[in-house]
Amino acid sequence: MSDPVISRLNFNAWRPDDPFWRPVLQAHLLHLGPDSRLNRFLVWSSDAAIMRYAAATRPALVLGARIDGRLCGLAELHVGDGSDPVAEIALSVDEDTRRAGIGGALFDVAVSEARRRGLSDIWIHFLRTNTAIRRISDRAGFIRLPERDPSVVTAHIAA
Template sequence: MRASRHEGLELKVPQPVPEDWRNRLLAHLMRLSPESRRNRFFVWMSDEALARHAARTDPAAVVEARVDGMTRGMAEVHLLHGPRAAAEISVSVEDGWQRRGIGAALVHRAIREARRRGAEEITLFLLPGNAAMRKIAFRAGFVRAPYGDGTLFEARLLLPSVAVRRARFHWPAGLDLGRARA
């Protein structure tokens, strides 16, 4: 995987999360075009709605893509409560910085952060028309999962240790896979 086609890219996962991260998230989201806002949130988002999101979101990790010290993309990693350890990631990259590898770098780092926090499965939702994010997701190993009425596209990634554990099958004694029986 190429990290980015931009030389000055650095990915940050601040630990502990600094107090001003919400301000940086909001400033980043406000720089997104209406189309990029829709790709990130699946609906058009006003400035006020973005401010509410920045104030209320509570991710387990935030991955910040900075170019020459300026935030140009962010990923949020949200741990999900349920029968299995899972996470959902969401990614946004400012319009002038798209198609430079920043989104792919954010997705890969978000996967790593979700794994570090115990996630066994990662979900990524996107609009069917968001071809760039669909390409990034599939290259990262996500597969399409059935979801709703087709207005959203759900991609899932089983992390390798879980995929291997689920793939194990104990064959019954005496089963011969070499011969088919009629």
């Protein structure tokens, strides 16, 4: 039997030239509470910092997760420049819809999109205390690198 929340989950994808994603990203990130902002940005982030981020960030794709038309999570797929580009995924889910599998489903879609684009090396960075993304990335097959920073985990998956 499928999870009732996941069965109602739909995804939107916004490309960089789509005019609608920046306000959606900003509103979602501003809606996050202090702990969620810390987990998403790895540092405390004020409203002004989030607005600057939303105005300046250059993701290759923004993925939105919706339940019954309501946005409940976002993943950003960032792609580095170079002859062998790598991807990085940033993920956030609204506090009131957590622990329902939305983050994992959104993360899987972001990984699949990176693979579809031919990106074989995908990275994620998260606070050591963020057990939700640790479980999500472990299930997806990401390997944690040896500690460089005592508070931040770096993990990746390669084809």
